Amino acid sequence: xxxxxxxxxxxxxxxxxxxxxxxxxxxxxxxxxxxxxxxxxxxxxxxxxxxxxxxxxxxxxxxxxxxxxxxxxxxxxxxxxxxxxxxxxxxxxxxxxxxxxxxxxxxxxxxxxxxxxxxxxxxxxxxxxxxxxxxxxxxxxxxxxxxxxxxxxxxxxxxxxxxxxxxxxxxxxxxxxxxxxxxxxxxxxxxxxxxxxxxx
Amino acid sequence: xxxxxxxxxxxxxxxxxxxxxxxxxxxxxxxxxxxxxxxxxxxxxxxxxxxxxxxxxxxxxxxxxxxxxxxxxxxxxxxxxxxxxxxxxxxxxxxxxxxxxxxxxxxxxxxxxxxxxxxxxxxxxxxxxxxxxxxxxxxxxxxxxxxxxxxxxxxxxxxxxxxxxxxxxxxxxxxxxxxxx
Numbered sequence: 001x002x003x004x005x006x007x008x009x010x011x012x013x014x015x016x017x018x019x020x021x022x023x024x025x026x027x028x029x030x031x032x033x034x035x036x037x038x039x040x041x042x043x044x045x046x047x048x049x050x051x052x053x054x055x056x057x058x059x060x061x062x063x064x065x066x067x068x069x070x071x072x073x074x075x076x077x078x079x080x081x082x083x084x085x086x087x088x089x090x091x092x093x094x095x096x097x098x099x100x101x102x103x104x105x106x107x108x109x110x111x112x113x114x115x116x117x118x119x120x121x122x123x124x125x126x127x128x129x130x131x132x133x134x135x136x137x138x139x140x141x142x143x144x145x146x147x148x149x150x151x152x153x154x155x156x157x158x159x160x161x162x163x164x165x166x167x168x169x170x171x172x173x174x175x176x177x178x179x180x181x182x183x184x185x186x187x188x189x190x191x192x193x194x195x196x197x198x199x200x
Numbered sequence: 201x202x203x204x205x206x207x208x209x210x211x212x213x214x215x216x217x218x219x220x221x222x223x224x225x226x227x228x229x230x231x232x233x234x235x236x237x238x239x240x241x242x243x244x245x246x247x248x249x250x251x252x253x254x255x256x257x258x259x260x261x262x263x264x265x266x267x268x269x270x271x272x273x274x275x276x277x278x279x280x281x282x283x284x285x286x287x288x289x290x291x292x293x294x295x296x297x298x299x300x301x302x303x304x305x306x307x308x309x310x311x312x313x314x315x316x317x318x319x320x321x322x323x324x325x326x327x328x329x330x331x332x333x334x335x336x337x338x339x340x341x342x343x344x345x346x347x348x349x350x351x352x353x354x355x356x357x358x359x360x361x362x363x364x365x366x367x368x369x370x371x372x373x374x375x376x377x378x379x380x381x
Binding site for chain 1: 206207210211214215216217218219222223226227229230236238239240241242243244245246247248249250252253254255256257258261262264265266268269270272274275276277
């Protein structure tokens with residue numbers, strides 16, 4: 001286990017303990033930390049982004065209700081991901097029951113993952129906007145200074161830690177930290193005009 | 201928005217903050233919606249770079265959950281402290297148990313009585329020199345009315361059942377006086 005994963009798991013344990021001892025607002029930290037990852041995961045089952053966010057919200061509420069029984073036998077995120085997958089599958093099954101005459105057995109939830117007619121709720125406008133954003137990001141990356149581009153690509157595509165990137169680029173860790181941050185800022189600035197008008 | 205906080209968000213996203221720094225940042229993000237928007241956008245950019253899907257978390261996502269959680273009951277689970285006795289504690293407990301068993305046997309074994317009497321006699325011999333009569337004790341008792349009453353009681357009950365007429369025990373009981381203040 002890397003020290004970064006260890007820090008992350010320690011943080012989760014600390015927050016879970018706070019919630020279990022009555023600090024309900026500490027649960028917000030877990031939501032902030034995992035919201036995007038859970039939405040991404042649910043989105044693999046529920047393609048409509050708005051519905052995916054509703055299912056992700058339901059996931060967190062279920063997690064809060066079950067947190068009293070969480071004893072840390074597995075990592076918190078593994079436990080949370082399991083709840084998210086079950087919630088998404090149940091959602092697909094209940095939706096298919098609502099939208100069709102035939103009954104789908106709950107055991108067939110796995111099969112629904114590969115049923116695009118039940119998942120694909122994306123509108124052409126949304127698909128177009130998504131493509132525009134992806135193109136903008138690619139152009140922004142191409143325009144980055146080489147050191148920044150290399151740093152962000154090693155991080156995002158290779159999953160390297162700052163320390164590993166520093167070693168590969170032969171520079172201090174602080175420089176890597178700064179380059180990755182500046183690369184993100186540059187991309188974000190290019191996206192601003194699109195996001196202000198887009199329906200996200 | 202302070203740039204160093206945005207940089208911290210970037211580090212947080214990459215799991216490059218330690219436990220304490222991450223918790224401090226989360227507290228700030230919880231209170232400042234601009235920081236939360238920034239975190240959402242960095243995460244969306246990162247995801248888009250890897251998957252070609254841009255998925256931006258709604259700004260009010262965590263707020264809605266927080267509002268719903270406020271309606272839920274609060275957990276008040278007790279701290280779980282598993283009792284794990286050390287080897288030292290186990291050894292001490294075992295020693296006490298053994299001593300208790302041996303002592304119990306020796307008290308119940310009638311063959312041990314002569315030894316007990318002998319032990320009492322030895323103990324008496326080791327006692328400091330007693331006054332020839334109990335006048336000293338009487339004087340001391342007179343100074344404290346409570347001690348006097350207790351001494352009177354002991355004198356009146358010096359043939360109590362627990363001495364059971366044993367000569368050595370009776371003699372031992374007769375010299376007994378309560379003189380503690």
